[in-house]
Amino acid sequence: MRIAIISDTHLGYARFEEDAFVQAERAFLAASEKADAILFAGDVFDTKIPKLETLDRAIAMLKKVKIPVFAIHGNHERRAKELVNPARLLSTSGVMTYLHGETKPFELNNEKLQILGIGNVPDEYADEAVKKVIAERFVPEQGAFRILLIHQSIRELMPHGKNELSLEYLETLPFDLIVNGHLHGKDVLLKGRFLIPGSTVITQLKKEETAGKGFFLFDTMTKKADFMPVDTRPFFCEEILLRDASVTEARDAVKQKIDELMKKDRNAIICLKVTGTLKQGAGQPDLRFPEYERVFVDSSLEAKSLKERLERIRNARSDQLSVRDLALRQLEEKVKGRITAFDSAEIFEKLVQGVDETLEYLKKEDTDGKAPVST
Numbered sequence: 001m002r003i004a005i006i007s008d009t010h011l012g013y014a015r016f017e018e019d020a021f022v023q024a025e026r027a028f029l030a031a032s033e034k035a036d037a038i039l040f041a042g043d044v045f046d047t048k049i050p051k052l053e054t055l056d057r058a059i060a061m062l063k064k065v066k067i068p069v070f071a072i073h074g075n076h077e078r079r080a081k082e083l084v085n086p087a088r089l090l091s092t093s094g095v096m097t098y099l100h101g102e103t104k105p106f107e108l109n110n111e112k113l114q115i116l117g118i119g120n121v122p123d124e125y126a127d128e129a130v131k132k133v134i135a136e137r138f139v140p141e142q143g144a145f146r147i148l149l150i151h152q153s154i155r156e157l158m159p160h161g162k163n164e165l166s167l168e169y170l171e172t173l174p175f176d177l178i179v180n181g182h183l184h185g186k187d188v189l190l191k192g193r194f195l196i197p198g199s200t201v202i203t204q205l206k207k208e209e210t211a212g213k214g215f216f217l218f219d220t221m222t223k224k225a226d227f228m229p230v231d232t233r234p235f236f237c238e239e240i241l242l243r244d245a246s247v248t249e250a251r252d253a254v255k256q257k258i259d260e261l262m263k264k265d266r267n268a269i270i271c272l273k274v275t276g277t278l279k280q281g282a283g284q285p286d287l288r289f290p291e292y293e294r295v296f297v298d299s300s301l302e303a304k305s306l307k308e309r310l311e312r313i314r315n316a317r318s319d320q321l322s323v324r325d326l327a328l329r330q331l332e333e334k335v336k337g338r339i340t341a342f343d344s345a346e347i348f349e350k351l352v353q354g355v356d357e358t359l360e361y362l363k364k365e366d367t368d369g370k371a372p373v374s375t
């Protein structure tokens with residue numbers, strides 16, 4: 001039997017709403033042509049309560065699919081137990097079969113599949129939920145090809161994995177194939193027993209999403225998965241590193257990169273991460289990058305690195321001192337031989353304090369009977 005594995009279509013995703021629909025439809029229709037059944041691993045929709053227009057279009061799209069679709073809800077669709085989530089609504093409308101804590105058989109040409117679906121649960125309960133559902137709702141059948149369908153984070157794939165479901169545990173489960181949604185980049189793990197098809201639309205604007213979008217076509221006989229790419233809007237994600245750039249230089253570097261990438265494909269989604277430092281005096285608020293519809297510039301330029309900033313403060317201080325010294329030196333030169341009764345450094349200090357302080361000082365010195373100011 002051939003099974004198509006699709007996930008995370010995120011219909012109704014506001015940023016790329018049309019892309020989400022167009023690309024989902026391409027995946028579903030291609031899968032409908034090539035496979036005997038479709039497994040959908042969650043996040044059909046981007047929100048728990050999609051707009052009626054989104055629901056209507058989703059139902060119309062799924063009506064064109066000629067083979068059974070088995071699906072679970074993702075984290076984007078998860079609602080309290082007693083409430084209806086949109087994946088369940090699609091099931092009620094008849095365009096797919098929603099599985100949550102349920103095992104469904106699917107038979108074709110004397111071959112039998114057993115599909116257990118567990119929709120997304122919070123990470124901290126995932127282990128427990130999977131154990132419980134398998135114990136209570138899954139009776140392995142002799143000769144059946146067993147599939148587990150989930151939508152979870154995987155501990156080993158997280159940068160700071162803690163209490164997520166672990167691959168180590170999943171490996172011990174009595175399934176021939178485990179399909180996971182949620183992660184938007186495709187992956188093949190556990191020697192091909194664990195498949196993540198990834199999303200069909202760009203949502204995270206991260207480098208991991210630049211690899212192609214599509215779905216898996218899995219053959220239950222050969223146990224091999226082929227990735228079937230779906231024509232999607234190209235996505236470029238690049239970094240620009242600047243050193244002591246002026247505001248103009250930073251803007252030009254970004255503009256040049258955008259032009260270069262747009263030349264490759266003017267319909268692409270472009271994501272630029274600008275890092276490094278701006279030169280002295282230039283600040284992040286002065287930066288205005290050119291704006292385009294599908295270009296996203298993430299700038300975390302620092303005015304200066306901490307070391308450079310400290311150096312700047314130190315320099316500024318010594319500059320200040322030398323300015324002071326210079327002023328005192330100039331004053332001393334000017335009064336030399338003309339004011340003898342006063343210490344020029346003392347007058348300078350008073351002048352720094354203010355005119356009134358200086359006059360008072362001079363008057364005081366005068367009344368003290370010292371030599372008058374000669375002008």
Ligand SMILES: [Mn+2]
Pocket residue numbers: 008043074076182183199
């Ligand atoms: Mn998702």
